Amino acid sequence: MGRRILLVCALLFGACGESASNTDGTGGIVGTGGNAGSGGMAGAGGMAGSGGMAGAGGDAGAGGGNTSVDLVVTPFISGLTKPWDIAWLPNGTVLVTERSGPLNVYVDGVDSPSFAIAPTDLVANGEGGMLGLEVDPDFANNGYVYVCMASDAGTATDVRLVRYELQTPNGDSVVDRTDIVTGMPYSSGRHSGCRPRFGPDDYLWVGTGDAAIGTTPQDDDSLGGKVLRIDRNGNAAPDNPSGRRWFSKGHRNIQGMAFRASDDLGVSAEHGPLIDDEVNLLVAGNFGWDPVPTNGGPQYNESVPMTDLVAFPDAIEAIWSSGSSTLALSGATFIEGSQWGDWDGVLAVATLKAAHLHVYSVSAQGEVTNDFRVIEDRGRLRSPRQGPDGLLYITNDGGGSGGQVLQVSPLLSP
Numbered sequence: 476m477g478r479r480i481l482l483v484c485a486l487l488f489g490a491c492g493e494s495a496s497n498t499d500g501t502g503g504i505v506g507t508g509g510n511a512g513s514g515g516m517a518g519a520g521g522m523a524g525s526g527g528m529a530g531a532g533g534d535a536g537a538g539g540g541n542t543s544v545d546l547v548v549t550p551f552i553s554g555l556t557k558p559w560d561i562a563w564l565p566n567g568t569v570l571v572t573e574r575s576g577p578l579n580v581y582v583d584g585v586d587s588p589s590f591a592i593a594p595t596d597l598v599a600n601g602e603g604g605m606l607g608l609e610v611d612p613d614f615a616n617n618g619y620v621y622v623c624m625a626s627d628a629g630t631a632t633d634v635r636l637v638r639y640e641l642q643t644p645n646g647d648s649v650v651d652r653t654d655i656v657t658g659m660p661y662s663s664g665r666h667s668g669c670r671p672r673f674g675p676d677d678y679l680w681v682g683t684g685d686a687a688i689g690t691t692p693q694d695d696d697s698l699g700g701k702v703l704r705i706d707r708n709g710n711a712a713p714d715n716p717s718g719r720r721w722f723s724k725g726h727r728n729i730q731g732m733a734f735r736a737s738d739d740l741g742v743s744a745e746h747g748p749l750i751d752d753e754v755n756l757l758v759a760g761n762f763g764w765d766p767v768p769t770n771g772g773p774q775y776n777e778s779v780p781m782t783d784l785v786a787f788p789d790a791i792e793a794i795w796s797s798g799s800s801t802l803a804l805s806g807a808t809f810i811e812g813s814q815w816g817d818w819d820g821v822l823a824v825a826t827l828k829a830a831h832l833h834v835y836s837v838s839a840q841g842e843v844t845n846d847f848r849v850i851e852d853r854g855r856l857r858s859p860r861q862g863p864d865g866l867l868y869i870t871n872d873g874g875g876s877g878g879q880v881l882q883v884s885p886l887l888s889p
Contacts, residue, residue, distance in 0.1 A: 544818050545886040552585045555878035558870035560608035560858045565615055568646045572608045575599035582647045596628040601664025609671040618643045623669035625661055634659035634667050655709030660686035660699040672732040675739040678712045679705050682729025682743050689767040689775045692725050700726045716759040725762040731807030731824055738839045744804040744824045748777035752804045753793035756841045763790030795843040803828035806858030812865045816887045825856035
């Protein structure tokens, strides 16, 4: 399983030397997202009443403490090419997507995949390919696994959400495939999203990209630059405020989606242009990205603000933004469990350009009170996810056969 590396950074929560004070020139990151305004989004969270996303429950994992957490980082799976996402079946079978394909299914351990799902219509180009992955909470009964992928099965290449039915309980063969969402925009692979996660409301939440097409994020008829909220067949959740499959709009390229079990808080992580990567609450409304051409300028105008409060005075502000320069936020997960000490309930977001794991303390009201960096020596990190054993697993962005899934274990110090 590789050599264990102990990251002894004495991460005093709230006082880690890797806090975001001067890294990447971001300055005082904690306050840049306009936290006070985001706290006022409890009303918007009420629009998500069906999901109960914002404001429910207590402040578990919200505050800082005095327990330091040392991390043991160990290779878990090696020899992958740009691994994207990871998930587990109830019996422990591990699933991992690689961006150029396939979906690897590790039924009998992680030394080598038992078999792979390699759809012939997969288009792997640029940022597109086989992306996000989710296992149905009711897998034991329905065998469903969901995969985001770029496909040329239609009249034009698109990004779609595919539902595979695997043989239960081991997932050791494919029973059926159903494409439940098609027509998400695709353009050379750029800004393809695409991250599916089940919410506590038992609906699928899917973060999508705008495909670098200027009109997409504000186009109500497009599924790009949106957060979708759908059922297992790809239909709109019946109480979506938009009356459509999308729950919120005005997004650029969402690659992180996460829910906290202790209070049902939901957040997304999103790529900005030259400034302002964002962490946003999963609430209904318009998040203000509108890169339409102006005055004969480029078709995709990235000089506009990430959250344009002039064009959209009611746009929902981020609870955290990077400022300049961006980190290239990718996958996100909440870390939960007493074994993590004062990290119980923190948000962990992988970064690609900045090549580290960014950790946030987030209250039940969505206020970020602390953030800092860890795991800065493993290259570009793509997707963190907590496993059924309570440990953290992170895919990196290594190409060739250099891609890995890393296992991260906590060592608490009194």
